[in-house]
Amino acid sequence: MNLSTVWLGNAVAGLALVLAGSLCHAAESDLDPEALEQARLLNAKCLTCHVVEALRHPPRAGIDLKKLRRVILDPAAFASSAHGRLACTKCHTEGYTEQPHAPDANEMTNTCSDCHSRIVRKIEQGFEASVHAKNLTDIITCITCHDPHVMRSVKNMADPSKIVLQHNRVCLGCHDSDETFAKYAPEKRVRPAIDDIHSWLPNTRMHWKAVRCVECHTPLSDDVNVPSHEIVKRDRAERKCVSCHSSNSTLNARLYRYLAREEQQKYGFLNSAILGNAYMISATRNPVVDGIVIVLAGLTLFGVLVHGVLRFIAYRLRRKQNHE
C-alpha cells in the first residue's frame, strides 16, 4: 500500500471515526450550527492546501508538493459526501490540532470501525468471505471502495440512478480499467473483459446504468438495512433474471430499499419505485391493465367456446328437423 493510500486511509478512517462519532453525533451536530460552523472553518484551513489550486499556487513556501499531490481533495465532492459536515480532525487526530500541521504529522487515522462498529460487526463475516478479502487480503480495505472523502450516504440519495452511478463507478473503476485492475490484482492476473464475461446479460451496459453490480454479486442480506459485503465471483453471482424481473423483485430489498412503501405503490403499478426510474419487464406491471387484458382474453375464449357449442347444437337440431 503506498503512502497516499495509507494517508487517505487514515483520513477516511478518521472521518469514519468521526462518523462513528458521526452516527452517534450526527443528529446533534446537525442541530448545532455552532459546531457545524467550527468544522467548516477548520476544514477551510485544511483545504487551503489540500486542493488542486494549491499545487499551482502553493499557499506558503516549503510545502512538499510531491507529497501534497497524493492528498488532494475535491472540496465540492467532500462537502456533499457522508462525512462532509465533519471536521477533518475528527479522523485525522494525531498531529493535526494546529493548521498548518507539521509535515511529519501522523498519517494514520482512526479506523472505520472506531465509528461504525455496529455496521462493521454485521458486515465483517461477509466481507471476510468476499472474493476481494480472500484474494487481496491486505490490499482491499473499506476505503478502497468507500472513499470517505467522496462517498455519499445512500440513505440521503433519493435518486436510485445516482446510487447506481456512485457504486458502479467504484466497481468499474477497477474491473473496467486495466491500469487500476493491475494495481490491485495478483501478479499475472489478467483482467477479463467486462463486457465479454457479461455477454449473457441482455443490454449489459443498460443494466449497469439501472442497477448496481452488487445486486447480483452479493447474496441478499437478512438485514435490509445492512447489505451484504460478500462480493462473490461470477460462478456464484445471481444469474436468475426473475430474481429482479418479477412482481416480487429482490431490488426492493436492495437498491430500492430506502424508498418508502407509499413511493413504491404511488403510480398504481407494482414496484412503482422502480418504475419512477426505469421500466423493468415483469417487475413494473400495472395490475389493473393486466386484469383487464386477462379478463378480455378469458371472455374471448369463453365466447368462442360458447359460440362453437351453440353452433354444434343448432346444427344437430337442424339436421334432426330435416330428417323428420
Add this chain to the structure above:
Amino acid sequence: MNERIYLLPRWIRLWHWTNAVLIIALGVTGFGLHFASPAYELVEFSLAVRIHNIAGLALTGLFFFFVIANAASGNWRQYVPKSPGILHRCWLQTRYYCWGVFKGEPEPFPVTREVNFNALQSLIYWLIMYVVLPANIVTGLLYLTPQFSPPRIFGFDGHLTVAMLHYLSAAIILLFAIAHIYLGSMGAKVTSMYKTMITGWHEHE
C-alpha cells in the same frame, strides 16, 4: 357438391403460416416475460428473451415482405372495404355471426375470387395489419434498442410508454388471434377454411 376456387397464391399461404408460427412464439415468450416469477417460468427468462428478440426481428422482416408483396400483387385491395354501405354490411355480417349462423342461414357475403374478405374482415384485418402490428413492431424495435426511446414521457421513463404500447398492441393481437382461429371453423365444413390456408383452394356450398 361444393364448388372450389383457387383463392390464395403460395406466397400468401407461406406468409400466413410463417406469421402464425412467429406470433405464437412471440406470444408464448412475451407472456412468459411479462408474467415472469421465481415460482414458475413458462420459458426460462434469458432463453425467452433470445427467442423473443429473434422472432421479433423475423416478424419485422416478414412484415416488410408482406407490405411489399401485397402492394406489388394488388392483394392490398382486399384490405380496403368497398363503399357504399360498409357499415350496413358490417352489421349484416355481425348479425350472421350472432344469429344467422345458428339458424343455418347462408353467408351474407360469400367469398369470391375478386373479394376474399367480407366488410367486417377487411376492416379488422386492415386495422391489425396496418395499425396494431406496425405499432407492436415499432415499439418492439425500441424495446430492443432502448437507447432510441425518448428519455422521459409524462414524467415517466420513456421506456414505460414504449413498453405499455408494446404490451397493449400484443394483447390486441392475442385477442384477434383467438377469434381469428375460431372463425376459421366457419367455412362450408369446420375444416374447410383451414384447408384453404394450406392448399389455396376455397370450397363453398
